[in-house]
Structure formats: C-alpha cells, structure tokens
Amino acid sequence: MIFFVTLRIALRALKRNLLRTLLTMLGIIIGVAAVIAMVSIGNGAKAMVEAQIASLGQNVIMVFSGNFSRGGVGMGFGSMSSLTADDYAGLQKEVPEVSAVSPEVRTGAQVTFGNQNLSTSILGVSVDYIEIRSWPLAGGANFTDQDVRNANKVALIGSTTAKTLFGDGDPVGQIIRIKNVPFAVVGLLGTKGISMMGSDQDDVLIIPYTSAMRRLAGVTSFRSFTIQARGPQTMAAAQEQIRDLLRQKHRLPPARDDDFTVRTQQEISDTATSTSNVMKWLLLSVACVSLLVGGIGVMNIMLVSVTERTREIGIRMAVGAKGRDVLVQFLIESIVLSLIGGLLGIILGVVSSKVVSGLMNWPTLISPEWIFIAFGVSALVGIGFGYYPAHKAAQLDPIESLRYE
Amino acid sequence: MPPIIQLEKIHKTYRNGDMAVHAVRGVDLQIEKGEFVAVMGASGSGKSTLMNILGCLDQPSEGRYLLDGIDVSRLGRDELAEIRNRKLGFVFQGFNLLSRTTAIENIELPMFYSRPPLRGRERRERANKALQLVGLGPRGDHHPNQLSGGQQQRVAIARALVMQPALLLADEPTGNLDSRTSIEIMGAFQELNEQGITIAMVTHELDVAHYARRTVIMRDGLILTDKPVESRLDAKVELKRLEATHTQTLTPSG
Numbered sequence: 001m002i003f004f005v006t007l008r009i010a011l012r013a014l015k016r017n018l019l020r021t022l023l024t025m026l027g028i029i030i031g032v033a034a035v036i037a038m039v040s041i042g043n044g045a046k047a048m049v050e051a052q053i054a055s056l057g058q059n060v061i062m063v064f065s066g067n068f069s070r071g072g073v074g075m076g077f078g079s080m081s082s083l084t085a086d087d088y089a090g091l092q093k094e095v096p097e098v099s100a101v102s103p104e105v106r107t108g109a110q111v112t113f114g115n116q117n118l119s120t121s122i123l124g125v126s127v128d129y130i131e132i133r134s135w136p137l138a139g140g141a142n143f144t145d146q147d148v149r150n151a152n153k154v155a156l157i158g159s160t161t162a163k164t165l166f167g168d169g170d171p172v173g174q175i176i177r178i179k180n181v182p183f184a185v186v187g188l189l190g191t192k193g194i195s196m197m198g199s200d201q202d203d204v205l206i207i208p209y210t211s212a213m214r215r216l217a218g219v220t221s222f223r224s225f226t227i228q229a230r231g232p233q234t235m236a237a238a239q240e241q242i243r244d245l246l247r248q249k250h251r252l253p254p255a256r257d258d259d260f261t262v263r264t265q266q267e268i269s270d271t272a273t274s275t276s277n278v279m280k281w282l283l284l285s286v287a288c289v290s291l292l293v294g295g296i297g298v299m300n301i302m303l304v305s306v307t308e309r310t311r312e313i314g315i316r317m318a319v320g321a322k323g324r325d326v327l328v329q330f331l332i333e334s335i336v337l338s339l340i341g342g343l344l345g346i347i348l349g350v351v352s353s354k355v356v357s358g359l360m361n362w363p364t365l366i367s368p369e370w371i372f373i374a375f376g377v378s379a380l381v382g383i384g385f386g387y388y389p390a391h392k393a394a395q396l397d398p399i400e401s402l403r404y405e
Numbered sequence: 406m407p408p409i410i411q412l413e414k415i416h417k418t419y420r421n422g423d424m425a426v427h428a429v430r431g432v433d434l435q436i437e438k439g440e441f442v443a444v445m446g447a448s449g450s451g452k453s454t455l456m457n458i459l460g461c462l463d464q465p466s467e468g469r470y471l472l473d474g475i476d477v478s479r480l481g482r483d484e485l486a487e488i489r490n491r492k493l494g495f496v497f498q499g500f501n502l503l504s505r506t507t508a509i510e511n512i513e514l515p516m517f518y519s520r521p522p523l524r525g526r527e528r529r530e531r532a533n534k535a536l537q538l539v540g541l542g543p544r545g546d547h548h549p550n551q552l553s554g555g556q557q558q559r560v561a562i563a564r565a566l567v568m569q570p571a572l573l574l575a576d577e578p579t580g581n582l583d584s585r586t587s588i589e590i591m592g593a594f595q596e597l598n599e600q601g602i603t604i605a606m607v608t609h610e611l612d613v614a615h616y617a618r619r620t621v622i623m624r625d626g627l628i629l630t631d632k633p634v635e636s637r638l639d640a641k642v643e644l645k646r647l648e649a650t651h652t653q654t655l656t657p658s659g
Binding site: 005012016311312314315316317318319320321322323324325398399402 | 519
C-alpha cells in the first residue's frame with residue numbers, strides 16, 4: 001500500500017477520537033518531556049562543573065601537604081609543613097614530565113585602599129601560576145622573577161576585589177595596604193568565576209610567594225603545589241614521578257605512607273561529576289518508567305481501536321488487503337501517535353527546562369542528540385507497543401470481521 | 406475458453422469441538438463467462454459457505470476450485486488476498502462501505518492494495534469511471550451516510566467493479582433495500598451482465614433470483630437443482646409496472 005495514503009488514513013483515524021488520542025499521547029508526552037528536562041538540567045550541571053574543573057587550568061596536578069586518605073591532616077609531625085622550597089626546586093628540575101610548577105601559600109588578610117577596606121584571601125605563588133591556571137590578565141602585567149627573588153611588594157588583583165576597592169576605577173598602578181604593608185597593584189586579573197567549592201575565585205590578591213611567606217604569613221613551607229604536566233597523555237606518568245620525587249626528598253621508608261597528596265584534575269573532576277551522574281541516571285530511569293507507562297497506554301488504545309474497526313479490517317481484507325497491509329496500517333497509526341506525542345514532549349521538555357533555568361537559576365543545556373534519542377525512543381515505543389495490536393488486526397479472519405457488528 | 410468458475414467435488418467441514426459440521430459436501434459447479442447465476446437455499450443449506458469459498462475468503466477442505474483457470478483451492482492467506490483483489494468484486498448485504506470516507510475513496514480502496522500500486526491520478530480516473538457506470542457520477546464526494554441505501558449499494562458495486570474482476574460476487578445484495586430499490590439494483594446487475602460481466606449472487610428471495618439467468622438451489626450442503634431461469638424478470642419492465650401500481654393506488658378511480 002502507498003505510504004502517504006496510509007499516513008493519511010492513520011492521521012484521520014487519530015483525529016476521529018481527538019480527546020482519546022491526546023490522553024493516550026499524554027503518557028508519551030510526559031515521559032519524553034521528563035527525559036529532555038532531566039538531561040538538560042543534568043547536562044547543565046555537568047557543564048558547570050566541567051567549566052569549574054577547566055578553570056583549574058590545563059593538565060593540572062595538585063600536590064597538597066598532608067595525606068587526605070589517612071583521615072585528613074594531623075598524622076605524623078610536620079605533616080602540615082611537608083612541602084618545602086627544596087621540594088619546589090626538585091619538582092622544577094628533576095621531574096621530566098612537569099612543565100611548570102608554582103608553590104602556593106594562602107592567608108587571609110585585611111586590605112585597604114583609601115577609606116575602603118575588606119578582608120580577602122592572599123595567594124602567594126610563583127610567576128608561572130596564572131599561566132598554569134590559564135588565568136588571563138585584564139590589565140597591567142604579571143609580576144616578574146625578580147619580584148619573586150626580592151620578595152617585592154607587588155600584587156595582582158582579582159576582579160571582585162578590584163571592584164570592591166576601586167569601583168569602576170583602574171586599579172593598576174595604585175598602592176594598596178595588606179596588613180598595613182603597602183603593595184603596588186601591577187595587574188588586574190580576568191574574571192574566573194565560582195570555584196567547585198562554591199567560593200568566588202575572583203575575591204583574591206595574588207602576590208609573589210616569597211612576599212607572602214616573609215612579609216605576611218610568616219611561614220616557611222607551602223600549602224600546596226600547582227603543577228602543569230607536559231600533556232594529557234603523560235598525566236599518570238607525571239603523577240608517579242612527582243610522588244617518587246617527594247617520597248625521596250622526604251626520606252620516607254617504603255613502609256610509610258605519603259605525607260602529601262597528589263591529585264590530578266581528572267580525579268577532582270571525576271569526584272565532582274560522579275554525583276551529578278548518579279542523579280542524572282536516577283532521574284532518567286524515572287523518565288523511562290513513565291515512557292513505559294505511556295507505551296502501555298498506546299497498546300491499550302490500539303487494541304481498542306482494532307476491536308472497534310474489525311469491520312473495516314474485514315472490508316479491507318475482502319478487497320485484497322494482505323495481513324501485512326493491515327499490520328502496516330495499524331503500526332503506522334501507533335507510530336504516528338507516539339511520534340506526535342514525542343514531538344509535543346520534546347517541546348514541553350525544552351520549554352520546562354528553560355523555565356527551570358529561568359526561575360531557579362540553574363544552568364540547563366539542551367542537547368540535540370538527546371532530542372533525537374527521545375524522538376527515536378518514542379518511535380520505538382510506537383513500534384514496540386503497537387506491534388501486538390497491529391499483529392492481532394492482521395490475523396483477523398475476513399469472514400468473521402465482515403460479520404462483526 | 407475455460408469457465409470462470411469450476412468447482413470439483415468441493416467439501417467444507419467445520420470442526421466445532423468434537424463435532425464436525427459438513428457445511429458443503431461435494432459440490433460440482435461451473436460458471437461460464439457472461440453468466441448471471443443466483444444461488445438459493447434456506448439458511449443452513451451451505452450457500453453462505455459456498456459463497457465464502459467462491460469469494461476466496463475461505464478454503465475448501467476437499468476438492469478443487471479453479472477461478473479463471475487458476476487453482477485457488479490450496480493458496481495461502483496472502484495469495485488469496487491477491488486473488489480477491491485481482492479477480493473478484495464483492496457486493497454485500499450491508500453495503501460494507503467505510504464510513505467517514507467519501508464514495509470515491511471507497512471505490513479507490515481496492516486499488517491501494519493492487520500490485521503494482523496505481524498512481525493517484527489513475528486511481529481517481531478509474532474510480533470516477535466506475536461511479537459513472539453505476540449512475541452516481543456527481544456524488545463522488547458524498548459520505549455513505551449522505552447517500553440512500555440504493556446509492557450506497559451502487560457505490561459498493563462500483564468498488565467491486567473498479568479492478569475489472571473476472572467475477573462479481575453479491576451476497577444478498579437487496580437484503581437491506583426496499584422493493585423498488587431492489588429492482589433498481591437488479592436492473593444495474595442486469596445491465597452490467599449484458600455488458601459481459603459475470604455475476605454470482607446469493608439470495609433467499611425467489612423474485613430476486615428471477616432477475617438472474619440461472620438458479621442454483623442448495624440444500625444440506627449439496628446442489629439440489631441447477632437450471633436456467635424460466636420467465637426471467639426484466640428490471641425495466643418491473644420498474645414500470647411498479648410505477649403503474651403506484652399511480653393507480655395514488656389516483657382515486659372515478
């Protein structure tokens with residue numbers, strides 16, 4: 001039989017019982033809409049986490065003092081101050097897979113400019129730090145190796161801090177006071193956004209680590225190292241080399257655990273995304289159940305339709321319709337039913353995820369592939385749940401059907 | 406030229422649990438091209454079963470059935486559907502038109518299932534021609550519920566003829582019609598028959614059978630008599646007579 005004619009017959013049959021058709025579609029509509037909305041919200045959350053991970057920089061490995069896996073810090077003495085200048089020198093010179101290293105010293109401090117003051121976090125790092133973290137400057141210039149060597153009183157200012165202290169004015173070239181020590185602002189950092197932990201990464205002052213250690217914090221060891229590996233393939237090798245070097249520098253016998261923790265960007269992001277993935281699959285399975293229920297609705301209504309139209313089937317068979325023709329006719333009807341349902345569901349899903357992102361300020365990301373998947377799944381639902389009724393119609397006896405009242 | 410229909414020792418047995426019902430028990434029948442045969446019999450005589458076998462809706466349990474020279478007695482469901490499509494046209498008692506579908510679309514229906522399928526324009530042309538043939542030219546876009554019983558049956562006849570079948574099969578074609586319309590439909594059958602169309606018709610009404618050329622009377626699954634119709638009725642004459650009686654009863658004699 002000719003496809004378009006069959007399609008028209010199907011549409012006409014569906015239009016005949018418009019309310020019934022719509023109610024049947026509702027299951028599919030809700031199922032597909034749920035899938036689309038869940039995936040959009042899940043993808044949005046994932047994209048946000050990924051953006052935060054990416055804000056760490058490229059091929060970044062973090063080394064923290066202390067061993068996280070042994071109940072946090074406080075094991076063995078000196079564990080908090082295990083990362084030294086000697087380690088720093090070693091990482092720079094002795095590890096082939098490491099392309100750049102920056103130590104990190106962190107302290108909080110009161111910062112003033114004129115009559116403005118705020119407390120912000122002070123980050124002491126090397127020249128390479130903003131490079132490793134792919135953190136562009138919005139104005140001015142980075143401090144230099146010489147600044148680091150001489151522990152000069154220079155600072156890069158985060159965009160949030162700059163806004164608070166200077167308003168819309170240009171901070172570069174101004175003198176600010178950190179714990180009453182005057183520092184010259186040499187550069188304005190670009191905006192980095194919210195970190196994975198939820199803090200504002202732009203609420204910061206970056207200064208040479210030497211200045212931070214000697215002039216502000218008064219410490220002699222580092223909190224962590226931020227390290228850039230040469231490439232994504234050598235991350236594991238770099239991680240291993242760093243570990244070996246630090247164990248050797250710290251003279252740890254083989255039986256002792258590490259007194260530091262090495263984490264790659266990947267490991268950090270894995271932890272963060274696994275939670276959102278669990279959530280996503282949970283919601284998706286709920287959506288699938290609702291699609292299943294929708295499919296059962298389709299099968300139910302198609303069975304009713306076959307019974308109602310027994311006589312029509314008999315007439316068609318009498319004038320030469322084969323079992324296959326009848327099968328195709330009813331199958332197309334159920335596919336059209338669930339495809340229209342799927343289409344409406346996609347629209348509803350897209351609209352509702354837009355509404356969710358608008359109202360609740362969640363990021364959503366509508367992925368075209370999932371729209372295709374949803375469309376395909378609703379076609380499959382139509383075929384899967386429409387086959388049995390269509391098969392039943394095709395098996396009807398023409399004589400009986402013609403007599404059916 | 407072979408006969409249109411040749412039945413040889415046709416048996417049909419239905420199993421109803423342990424009981425076997427012999428609906429047809431050894432029927433031999435030949436229908437030549439251009440014949441107009443009425444099959445008669447009381448209910449339970451096996452005429453409906455025979456009609457279903459003739460119409461390739463059912464298969465005989467035993468015997469051989471040649472339709473237009475093709476042995477159809479052992480064909481499967483799909484092959485029978487194709488034979489019905491190409492060789493047979495059905496007219497039923499209850500018209501069996503698809504409601505909510507126009508007359509023209511009803512007539513086009515068999516052409517959707519023909520192999521190879523006909524193109525839209527050719528379908529429409531042939532349907533229109535068939536509609537002209539049964540005298541319903543301008544009513545192609547009417548739905549069945551907008552047509553009288555006689556008109557609906559004409560649409561059904563047009564649908565039966567649109568594939569130019571070897572045989573037109575009618576099952577109580579006047580069963581749902583008043584006497585006047587019945588005569589009109591018989592008139593249409595007689596006209597078609599004169600144009601060379603072979604017709605087999607099942608009926609239990611003796612006067613309807615008199616419009617045919619030959620009657621076959623069945624009883625208990627066998628053919629009782631098979632003879633040409635004597636004193637055949639002509640629908641045109643009968644229609645005039647009917648009108649005359651109408652005028653007589655309507656005009657007060659004075």
